[in-house]
Amino acid sequence: MSSRILIEDATLVTMDENDGVIDSGNLLIEDNIIKSIFTAAEDTPGDVKVIPGEGKVVIPGLINLHNHAAMTLFRSYADDYPLMEWLTKKIFPAEARLTEADVYWGTSLALLEMIRGGTTTFVDMYYFMEQTARACQEGGIRAMLSQVFIGTEGCSEGFNTFEDAIKFIENWQGQDEGRIQTILGPHALYTCPPDFLKKVLKETEHLNTIIHIHLSESKFEVEESIKNFNKTPVALMDELGMFERQVIAGHCVHLNDEDIDILSKKGVGISHNPCSNLKLGNGIAPLQKLIDHGACVGLGTDGAASNNNLDMFEEIKLCSLLQKGTLEDPTAVPAKTAFELATRGGARALGMEGHLGVIREGAKADLAILDFKKPHLQPHNDPIANLVYSASASDVETVIVDGKILYNKGEFLTLDEERIYHEADKCAKKLRQ
Numbered sequence: 277m278s279s280r281i282l283i284e285d286a287t288l289v290t291m292d293e294n295d296g297v298i299d300s301g302n303l304l305i306e307d308n309i310i311k312s313i314f315t316a317a318e319d320t321p322g323d324v325k326v327i328p329g330e331g332k333v334v335i336p337g338l339i340n341l342h343n344h345a346a347m348t349l350f351r352s353y354a355d356d357y358p359l360m361e362w363l364t365k366k367i368f369p370a371e372a373r374l375t376e377a378d379v380y381w382g383t384s385l386a387l388l389e390m391i392r393g394g395t396t397t398f399v400d401m402y403y404f405m406e407q408t409a410r411a412c413q414e415g416g417i418r419a420m421l422s423q424v425f426i427g428t429e430g431c432s433e434g435f436n437t438f439e440d441a442i443k444f445i446e447n448w449q450g451q452d453e454g455r456i457q458t459i460l461g462p463h464a465l466y467t468c469p470p471d472f473l474k475k476v477l478k479e480t481e482h483l484n485t486i487i488h489i490h491l492s493e494s495k496f497e498v499e500e501s502i503k504n505f506n507k508t509p510v511a512l513m514d515e516l517g518m519f520e521r522q523v524i525a526g527h528c529v530h531l532n533d534e535d536i537d538i539l540s541k542k543g544v545g546i547s548h549n550p551c552s553n554l555k556l557g558n559g560i561a562p563l564q565k566l567i568d569h570g571a572c573v574g575l576g577t578d579g580a581a582s583n584n585n586l587d588m589f590e591e592i593k594l595c596s597l598l599q600k601g602t603l604e605d606p607t608a609v610p611a612k613t614a615f616e617l618a619t620r621g622g623a624r625a626l627g628m629e630g631h632l633g634v635i636r637e638g639a640k641a642d643l644a645i646l647d648f649k650k651p652h653l654q655p656h657n658d659p660i661a662n663l664v665y666s667a668s669a670s671d672v673e674t675v676i677v678d679g680k681i682l683y684n685k686g687e688f689l690t691l692d693e694e695r696i697y698h699e700a701d702k703c704a705k706k707l708r709q
């Protein structure tokens with residue numbers, strides 16, 4: 277028998293082609309799909325769970341395009357270091373001590389935070405990815421998972437190889453009724469030399485999967501690439517043919533005009549991660565310029581070690597304000613555009629446009645419901661501007677993924693909150709030593 281949920285009399289921020297907002301709308305979910313959206317009273321089937329929507333705003337579930345979920349264990353563990361020192365002196369040595377259990381509990385903690393904040397899909401890259409997949413399976417979230425690997429000696433290698441990453445894809449692709457998708461995650465150009473990336477590209481074609489990589493994150497990375505290959509990281513990726521495949525590139529901060537042209541023309545999915553870029557002192561990506569060139573951009577948090585939370589509402593607000601401030605132009609990245617990045621933009625980067633990041637009939641029932649009966653979200657002038665400039669993750673009241681309620685009014689329905697806090701804290705304590 278089908279399961280049905282009816283959200284009644286709510287404001288629906290659809291983010292469809294018309295960027296429409298429907299006041300006093302009703303939304304019927306059947307199984308894992310948005311079955312119908314209607315405003316006039318309609319006969320609804322008897323066996324339906326009704327969620328009263330008065331004073332509530334329903335949005336498409338947010339899409340976090342770049343994360344290292346298990347790094348919640350390193351939240352507030354190493355702050356205020358330069359990027360390379362942060363990586364080589366603090367993060368890599370701690371990661372070398374990671375166990376499978378650490379990744380499982382660290383990811384579980386990230387799932388609590390993401391679900392609680394309205395994120396329904398995330399893209400991840402980390403070690404022991406099968407533990408991340410296990411946690412996602414239990415939590416019921418939608419995930420695109422890549423087991424990270426590198427092609428050079430040094431760094432925090434040792435426990436996951438390219439071969440492990442392929443095995444992970446073979447074992448987990450399409451699991452959990454398709455909610456778990458697997459992708460290939462070569463770490464970055466500075467840890468994966470060109471010859472190695474050619475091998476990766478071949479495998480990508482063979483597995484028919486997409487690539488998730490860090491790209492042009494720091495000035496140092498770009499300078500090294502120019503010194504070693506006489507090309508920017510983006511131009512090098514292009515020359516290697518990597519952009520003939522679907523790529524999700526994390527960061528893309530330091531870009532010249534030619535890079536922006538390549539990324540836009542090749543439809544590379546860019547994860548713009550403003551909090552992490554600021555915190556690690558990497559600068560501010562030319563977001564408005566990328567948008568002007570028609571680039572495919574979404575938003576991500578990056579790991580909690582460099583953010584230090586997984587609150588997509590912060591990224592949405594910040595991505596808009598940073599462009600306005602740096603360009604000295606208050607019209608830069610307007611509210612609708614910023615919100616679109618976290619919804620439809622993310623879906624586009626994943627090749628899931630029309631299915632995710634949108635409220636329309638036939639789309640996946642991945643939704644978040646926010647309670648707008650709060651001082652900072654009143655009055656009801658413009659719900660999208662309220663979502664972008666005034667709302668935060670804590671305003672999310674209900675989260676639905678694939679037609680299932682995962683979180684409702686302070687209660688997690690799939691995850692054991694207390695146990696996760698306890699176990700994650702134990703793991704973090706051990707890793708600190």
Ligand code: NI
Binds near residue numbers: 342343344490578579
């Ligand atoms: Ni990252």
